[in-house]
Amino acid sequence: MSAVRRKQKRAARESYSEKTLLKFVKEHLSKEYPNPRREGCPPKATLKHLAQDPQQVDASIVYHVFHCSPCYKTCSGLLARLKTSR
């Protein structure tokens, strides 16, 4: 096996797979931003709107979803439901 191929193989072994990374991201978003009082959260209708028509929703809402675990969980549930309903 050539040195380049060996190097590539080692790099691939040491790096994270896409599946692992997405698992970490999902866990991170749903746990790391507790907001028990739901401060600054948009109404559920807005999250629904984000799930159905993301282009029409303000960037601040997407930003909020990435910084609030309860909203992320709600949005994730809505997206999952939307996916299965199709």
Place this chain on the structure above:
Amino acid sequence: MHPHRKTTPSLQFFLNSVDHLGRPIDPSVLSVAQEIGPGAVRYAEKVLGDPALAISLFEETAATVSQTRRDKAASGKPDVTDIRGYLFLAYTRRVRRQKRMEAVLNDPTSLSLARQAQYADVQDLERSLFLAEALASCDKVTQNIVLRRLEGYSWREIERRCGVSSGAARKRFSSTVQRLRKAFQQSRRVT
């Protein structure tokens, strides 16, 4: 008839510009801290049961974040993109670590276990901070793509919903994954 309930006015949240160790908090970090402070400190109070400790830890975190930004500027590294998220994450982690330390103080026999947990905690913290940074640096469209990919949407479905071609969506997503991978490897090197 019920008498009117007396409401106590909510106290305004004030933070010192130095923490209890005398380390300064930069004005930019201080303004963000004033903004997220009330909610974050209330959460910590609930976890720790000690308002003074909660505010003290918050000041410590703000001072550490200020120091990190100064260090980054001095070494020519890019600045923290999302101070709000960075500060909040660092604070919640500090609060949780404090909570775990309480258990060790009450039961010293669990010290060896606690040390291992602490190391894992530092690794975890670095990973989360790098992750938050990488996600915050994405634009709205990419964040929408990431949200849908996390739920297992197909590229065709993403194309339909997000208004970008599936090829462009793939490219955006793959560059984000690459950035996340880099962030994770960076966190592994740091710890």
